[in-house]
Amino acid sequence: MNREKRWDWDKHSQFILDMIQNGDESEIEGFGGTSSDEDDPVEDPDYTPLNQESKGEVSQPREVPQPSTSTKKHLTGQENKFSWRKKPFEAPDCTFKGESVTPPDELPTPLQYFRRFITEEMIESLMEQTNLYSVQTTDTLKNVNTTVKELEILIGMYLRMGLCQLPGNRTYWENNTRCAMVADNMSRNRFQTLLASLHFADNTDSSNRQEGDKCWKIRPWLDMFRKQCLEITPEEYNSIDEQMVSFRGTRSPIRQYVKSKPHPWGFKIWARCTSTGILCDFQVYEGGTGKRTTFGMGGDVVLKLCETLPPGQNYKVFADNLFSSAPLVLELLQRQIFYTGTLRSNRLSGCQLEDDKSLAKRGRGSFDARVEKEGSMAIVKWHDNRSVTLISSHTAVEPQDKAHRWSKQEKAFLDVNRPHIVKEYNTFMGGVDLIDGCIARYKYNMRSRRWYIYLFWHSIMLALVNAWLTYRRDCKLLGQRGRPSLDSKTPSPPAPPKRVRVGVPDDVRLDQVAHWPVKCAKRGRCKICKTNATTTVCEKCDVLCPVECSVRTCTK
Incomplete structure (x- = not known):
């Protein structure tokens, strides 16, 4: 009976090694050639033809490995967990229960606002590490x-x-471009x-x-700055989005590329701000x-950013489609944080x-x-x-309002129906x-080879804007x-008195006697036309006016 030849390499390995060691090439010449079953030196008892089954045995179907439970859950994305109906949405009781923002008894000074975020403790830590680093890096x-x-x-x-931006640091000390408020406070070399x-x-x-902290070189500063931001009383409405800190260098473990940003190369920061723009919490993205x-x-x-919000106080959080999903909305709802x-x-x-x-055929303002x-x-x-899709746990369609939109076809503004969820999001x-x-x-691009210096200057700007807001x-x-x-206790100086120009009476101006145009040393605008600049003045009325306007000035 002919059958396909199959070698048991475990049994024949010793036979092959003996042939190589003995150097008998005659035995190796026929090795690997085709031969019948009778030519096989050793019978393989475990051999079973691929196209035949052993007698008395039934072939079992090959078992296909099934994905694990965790993999199934990820593949489905928990879609089976939700069921949707076309019915009106009943808004829950989302009355804000958190701490309200209380105004101070007296407005602090600008420096006191800034020191809320950049404290003396932070500057002292910066001073110690700067002095230590200067000793470690110099010979x-x-x-x-x-x-x-x-x-x-x-x-x-x-x-x-940042207020007076020049190309390069050295230009602030050069003679032609010297900035006194910069150059007078410190020398260029220092x-x-x-x-x-x-x-x-x-x-x-x-x-x-x-382990795993790629921002360890600036971590102490970031932690202290974040601690100061968390002391701000959070407002009812918060928004979460990403920031980009521009950085074109290559020596950084956390540099990112986001092509849709104005500065695609740089560091990404996740930020949670109030609706008025005050930064309350942030996290540097490390990959x-x-x-x-x-x-x-x-x-x-x-x-992660909502962990610093007190639970059970009905805070509202807004984010774009990079973050949104139905499981996330349900998870935040369990903390009594409403998401849109x-x-x-x-x-x-x-x-x-x-x-x-289908929505486009129904026209602008249609929704489902x-x-x-x-x-x-x-x-x-x-x-x-x-079309745009939104998800929310505290609002939906009602109450609708009108949005003012420009129509290219009709060349006019139109009132378009707008669901309440769109208004809340905008x-x-x-x-x-x-x-x-x-x-x-007002951010000045201070160039450096050390990537974490960019995060430091960005935190300074964040503190400044936070103080202003x-x-x-x-x-x-x-x-x-x-x-x-600068000092709220110091009264503001009185405004200077407004200068009132006293002209000649009308009976003198219109008497048509001795109104001669003469030249003066000072150049000014004509009193009549307000556009022509002239050095001609009426000798009698003492009013600037060119010759072509002098007739109207002194006769009308």
Whole structure:
């Protein structure tokens, strides 16, 4: 009986080694050639033909490995957990129970507002580590011997550079571009020496290098700054979003690339701000862990930033579609934190909504909504210029209002129906964007080879904007307006008296006698036309006017 040849390599391995050691090439020449079963030197008792079954045995089907329970849960995304109905959404009782913001008895000074976030303790720690780092990095063990006062001057100079931005640090000391408020406070060489010596953690202390902490070089400073931000009384409405700190260098373990950002290369920071833009909590993104979680990376960020919100107080949190999912909304609802955000089409958790084409045919302002079977949340899809999907645990469609929108076809403004969830999202979502806009106006790009220095200067700008926004909130609560004075107890100086120009009487101006145009040394605008600049003045009326206007000036 012919059958396919099959070798048992375990049994023939010794036979092959003997042939190689003996050097008998005649035995190796036929090795590997085709032969019949009778030519096999050793019969393989375990051989079973691939196309035949052993007598008396029934072949069993091959068992396919099944995914584990945790894998099934991730693959389904908990979609089977939710069931959606087309019914009105009953809004829960979401009355805010948290601590309300109380205004101060007297407005602090601008420096006191700033010291709420950059304390003297933080500056003293910066001074100690800067002096230590200068000794460790120089061959001569020379100490920069900086002080708290000098570091405060350094921070003030940086803030001044943001108001008067020049290309490069050296230009502030050059003769043609000298800035007195910068150059008069510190020499250029001393300024650059301090910049090169700024440090925040001891490199020789192994306890600072915690496992998995990529920001250990600036971790003490970030922890102290975050502690000061957490002391702010949180408001009812909070927004969570990402910030980008621009950094084009390559020597950084946490650099990210986000192509949709104005500064795609840099460091990503997750931030939780109030609806007025005040930063309350943040977290520097150090890269993904590679582990799959129930809520995803964005959901884990929201849960982490909401841990510092007191539970059971009915806070409202808003975020975009990077973070939103139905399991996240349900998890926050168990903490009595209500969530509202945009939702991606692949995170609907089994909710069937009208497609974009159907809503577009119905026109702008059309929407479709579904409510979870237990009434815990609602998903609304609204069509404006394009369709957008939102999810919320405390609001849905009603009460609707009108949105003012421009129509390209009709070349006019139209009133479009807008669900209440869209209005809530547009009103309270822009807190992080507000603080980003304030920072971008006056942030000076201080270049450095050390990547963590960029995070330090960014924290200084965050503290400055936080101080300004906190002052605005206090003024609104007190019903005051205006900028804070350096000393609130010092009364403001009286306004200078307004200069009143006394002209000649009309009977003299219109007598048409001796109104001669003459030249004067001072150039000014014509009193009649207000546009022509002239040096001609009426000798009698003492009024600037060119010759072509002198007739109207002295006759009308």
